[in-house]
Amino acid sequence: MAHEMPCPADTARSLWQAWWQALLEVVRDKGVLLLLAGAPVLYGFFYPWFYGPEVVQRVAVAVVDQDGSGLSRQITRFVQASPRLDLRWVGSDEASAQRALLRGEIEGYLLLPPDLKRHVVRGQAVSATVQANAAYPLVSKAVQLGFAEAVGTASAGVEMRQLQARGQSLWQAQLGREPVRLQSLALFNPIEGYGSFVVPAVALIILQQTLLMGVAMRVATWAEAGRQRASARAWAGRLLAFCTLGGISGLFYFGWIFLMNAYPSGGNPLGALVLLACYVPAVVVLGCLLGWWMANRERVLQVLLFTALPLAFLAGFSWPAEALPEPLQALRWLAPSTAGIQASLRLNQLGASLADVWPQLLALLALGLGGLLWLAWLHRPWARRPA
The missing domain is CATH 3.40.1710.10 (abc type-2 transporter like domain)
Incomplete structure (x- = not known):
């Protein structure tokens, strides 16, 4: 018997419908919506506010x-x-x-x-x-x-x-x-402000943690209801929906927040877009894995809420990575924020080219692809329990 191949237009329409359905589920979940949409906006406005003066004076x-x-x-x-x-x-x-x-x-x-x-x-x-x-x-x-x-x-x-x-x-x-005159000039932080130093790096931590908790909470909710094992099309729609919200948050930070606070930025805007295209999916896939593993909404918050500060120290911008124990120097690359922060500072603040950050982008792609393969392995047919 001959089988009809699905039409590409039908496949695209089905993927669109799966994306829209997943997006509606996120919007209807007030807790997840607060983490994915509300928290980035609140953090974006209030976190830089504490460092508004930039330089200590008087x-x-x-x-x-x-x-x-x-x-x-x-x-x-x-x-x-x-x-x-x-x-x-x-x-x-x-x-x-x-x-x-x-x-x-x-x-x-x-x-x-x-x-x-x-x-x-x-x-x-x-x-x-x-x-x-x-x-x-x-x-x-x-x-x-x-x-x-x-x-x-x-x-x-x-x-x-x-x-x-x-x-x-x-x-x-x-x-x-003074035979040799010394003129000191800060190239990438002209006013030498603390906010200009810390906020561009912490923004990636905020983006990661809010996205991780929101995605993991939604996937854990599906796991509690026994809906974590959906079709490949449904999971593709879910991943695209999460990436859409994460990408909007990333653009909000890289664009509006950095410009509003006059932080040094815009060195390589096209490179920053490429970074978001690698960073957000890596975080989303990690959030899906954590939600699948914990399978409990409350446990997600209990575990992830206290990981932001250790990840900030492991990222290597506030504490030299060389001073970390050797096992942590290797394990820190399992967090997308490590490669994301290093690449973001180079692209947004230093104006580096994509060729200068290819190791970090490669690390993010490896995390995203590895997490996607692990997610597919968890979804394998022979692992399903009989009803």
């Missing part, structure tokens, strides 16, 4: 002046002029400054020791001590840099005057003090 500090000379007063004026610092108190009692630091009234202080000017005039080395609250690294960094710039500016002026006193002209003194 940190409350004090100066302990135990010298009382013109040089120490000049350093104090430079501290007042620093945009990083907000000079709240000037005195000679270090114990008072320490108490103010412990009470949280200031975040650090500069100690100018006795006989500061006398040692400088004699050409002797002298140290100015900086004490800062190290509980907040960004604040401590602002305190140290602000005081270092103030003291360095005053020190440069003293050195210039000493060179001129020895008979050198102003130009000769400038050239002798």
